[in-house]
Amino acid sequence: QSALTQPPSASGSPGQSVTIPCTGTSSDVGGYKYVSWYQQHPGKAPRLMIYEVSKRPSGVPDRFSGSKSGNTASLTVSGLQAEDEADYYCCSYAGSNHFLFGGGTTLTVL
Amino acid sequence: QVQLQESGPGLVKPSETLSLTCTVSNGSISSGGSYWTWVRQLPGKGLEWIGYIYYSGTTYYNPSLESRITMSVDTPKDQFSLKLSSVTAADTAVYYCSRSSDGYNFDSWGQGTLVTVSS
Numbered sequence: 001q002s003a004l005t006q007p008p009s010a011s012g013s014p015g016q017s018v019t020i021p022c023t024g025t026s027s028d029v030g031g032y033k034y035v036s037w038y039q040q041h042p043g044k045a046p047r048l049m050i051y052e053v054s055k056r057p058s059g060v061p062d063r064f065s066g067s068k069s070g071n072t073a074s075l076t077v078s079g080l081q082a083e084d085e086a087d088y089y090c091c092s093y094a095g096s097n098h099f100l101f102g103g104g105t106t107l108t109v110l
Numbered sequence: 111q112v113q114l115q116e117s118g119p120g121l122v123k124p125s126e127t128l129s130l131t132c133t134v135s136n137g138s139i140s141s142g143g144s145y146w147t148w149v150r151q152l153p154g155k156g157l158e159w160i161g162y163i164y165y166s167g168t169t170y171y172n173p174s175l176e177s178r179i180t181m182s183v184d185t186p187k188d189q190f191s192l193k194l195s196s197v198t199a200a201d202t203a204v205y206y207c208s209r210s211s212d213g214y215n216f217d218s219w220g221q222g223t224l225v226t227v228s229s
Binding site for chain 2: 003036038045046047051052089091093096097098099100101103
C-alpha cells in the first residue's frame with residue numbers, strides 16, 4: 001500500500017482560499033467515508049481538523065472544510081489567516097483496520 | 111479531555127528492540143471503546159500509521175511493519191506499549207501515541223518522542 005498523494009506545497013494570501021487535494025485509490029479514499037485531515041505546526045503534534053470527509057470536531061474554525069470526489073479528497077481553508085500556516089496531512093481508512101497517510105502539504109500564508 | 115504522554119529510551123542500537131509506553135490520563139484506557147494508536151514521523155517526512163490496539167488486547171498492525179511489531183495494553187495502569195524489533199537507522203523517527211475514539215479518526219495525540227537508532 002502506497003501513501004496517499006498530496007502536493008508538497010500550497011500557498012495563499014491572507015483572506016484568500018486554498019484547496020489541498022489528496023489522491024488515493026478505490027481501495028482507500030474512494031472506497032470509504034473515513035477520510036480525515038490533520039494540521040501540524042513545527043515541533044508540535046498533529047491536530048484533527050476534519051473527519052469523515054467533511055465533519056469538523058468541536059473547536060475547529062468553520063473556515064476549514066472537506067470534500068471528496070471519487071478517489072480524491074480535498075481540504076479547503078477559506079479566509080486564510082497567518083496561524084493557518086502549517087503542514088497538513090490527509091489520512092484514509094484502507095480496509096481491514098488499516099490506515100494510510102498522505103505525504104503532507106506545507107501551507108504558506110504569503 | 112484525555113491526555114497522552116509517551117515515554118521510553120531516546121536512543122536504541124541497531125538490531126535491538128525499540129520499546130515505548132504511552133500513559134493515558136484524564137480518562138480510562140478501557141472506557142468508551144477507543145483504539146490506542148501509534149503513529150511515527152520519519153525525519154522531515156510524513157506520518158506513518160504503525161498500528162492500534164483495543165483495550166481488550168485486539169491488535170491491528172501496518173502490514174509493512176507487522177513482522178516486527180508487538181503492542182500491548184495495561185488497563186490497570188492506563189498504559190499501552192509498542193515494541194519494534196530489529197531496528198535500523200530507517201526506524202529513526204518521532205513516535206506519537208494517539209487515541210482513535212471511533213476506530214477511524216485520531217482525535218487526541220501525545221507530544222511525541224524522538225527515537226534515534228544508532229550505535
